[in-house]
Amino acid sequence: MDTLETPNTPPLPFHASAKRPRDLARELGLSEAELLDRHDGPEVVRLRPDIRAVVEALPTLGEIMSLTRNEVAVHEVVGRFGSIHLDGATGLVLHPPLDLRLFLAHWASVFAVDIPDEKGPRRSLQVFDAAGDAVIKVHLRAGSDVTAFEAIRTRFAGKPASPLTVCPYPTTPPAEPGDPKAFREDFAAMRDVHEFVPMLRRHGLDRRGSLDAMDGAHVRPLAPGAATALLHAAGAGGIPIMCFVGNRGCIQIFTGRVTTIKAMGPWINVLDPGFDLHLREDLVAEAFEVRKPTRDGLLTSVELYDVRRGLVAQFFGERARDRPEPPVWRELVASLPRDGAVDPRLQPKD
Structure with a gap:
């Protein structure tokens, strides 16, 4: 599940909380993107949202774990970015085993996260929508290209002019059907x-x-x-x-x-090499x-x-x-x- 990063906000040390970022953000009344944005330290860098260029740079990372989720399901695939096709606000990644459909109009903020850990740094690129909810997280693995990660962080870093602002999406009523x-x-x-x-x-x-x-x-x-x-x-x-x-x-x-396939509390999980699914x-x-x-x-x-x-x-x-x-x-x-x-x-x- 989404346990590979544990950002926190001052005054606590960055690695002090064992809680998952989503859970901690909820306790603080923040979105997960706001939680990252409020961290004051080198572990989190908010990047310029040059979305197309960020996507096109992802293949340089080598083997990664790509995580996409919603409130009910977490989907994790190990692979490499490649065969990226962007057409306006949509994108397709078809580079088995990685298979993604991207809707870039909802890619509002991007962070480079580098967490110190006794087992070694945990690095990721994390993308959030306008409400501050996670869109996709790209986690580096042992064989990933750290130099490429640092190059992406340096290339797209820029001191934000103001704190991140988020705006919840309006509740959409059920569509009124025609005939x-x-x-x-x-x-x-x-x-x-x-x-x-x-x-x-x-x-x-x-x-x-x-x-x-x-x-x-x-x-x-x-x-x-x-x-x-x-x-x-x-x-x-x-x-x-x-x-x-x-x-x-x-x-x-x-x-x-x-x-x-294993049940753990309310979760049903697939725990296979290269693919994890966690479903509430x-x-x-x-x-x-x-x-x-x-x-x-x-x-x-x-x-x-x-x-x-x-x-x-x-x-x-x-x-x-x-x-x-x-x-x-x-x-x-x-x-x-x-x-x-x-x-x-x-x-x-x-």
């Missing part, structure tokens, strides 16, 4: 999943609202614990999955098999099986939503481009119990 029948007709005619988001805009729907407009052939509510059951089944069956976790500014994707299933308010039409047949996903009806994670089966999804993935999802049913896989054993 559900017209949406269902368009949806049924969809040939590519990338048509889905523009379709939502045309029909005045958000993603969660679209599920209410779909018919039973395309959406099925799942019982609590769906993600835990899915991960255990995929691990036991050796079924490759795709796991998407995102926030306003970034979506990070893992593709592959999961093997080590108690904060998942709703889960759904969703089947989207494509030219290659129905594409099945499991979608998790929080109490605010925001999408926090998605799971797909791994598939080759322009090929149908594997039947074993469709069978796995079909085996997940419907909402209101009890999944025997999640019951305590005598």
Whole structure:
């Protein structure tokens, strides 16, 4: 989980608190970005938000761990930045195992963090949105290029003219749908999943609202614990999955098999070499099986939503481009119990 940095604000020493930055910031009534900005010392440097140039410099770091999270899920992938394509305010990183979708309009502040530790310095570049919430954190590893990190910190450092200001995003009410029948007709005619988001805009729907407009052939509510059951089944069956976790500014994707799945308190965790997932299933308010039409047949996903009806994670089966999804993935999802049913896989054993 997000434990690789422990910034604090004076008068406490920088490394004095064992609390996670998000937890400490909440206790102090700050955003995490404000917490970093108020630190007075060389351990934290606020960088100029020259976002495109910062992104383009990331490959120089070598092997890193990329962390993307929201309130419910933390997604960590070890890899190297490369194959970066920027187009206006959006970006794509497709350099397996690193797979990212970047929404740069929400990249508001950037910090270089270098924490002293008895095991050696812990270095990272951390990006936050306008509300001060983390977008992505790029953590250096033992084999990372420290000289490149220092060069980025030096290149983009500049004494800020004023303290960082943050502005919470306004609460967005659920979208008022247009004609559900017209949406269902368009949806049924969809040939590519990338048509889905523009379709939502045309029909005045958000993603969660679209599920209410779909018919039973395309959406099925799942019982609590769906993600835990899915991960255990995929691990036991050796079924490759795709796991998407995102926030306003970034979506990070893992593709592959999961093997080590462990529950720790409220968290269900995947703890595999090169990939960690930490999911607060108690904060998942709703889960759904969703089947989207494509030219290659129905594409099945499991979608998790929080109490605010925001999408926090998605799971797909791994598939080759322009090929149908594997039947074993469709069978796995079909085996997940419907909402209101009890999944025997999640019951305590005598």
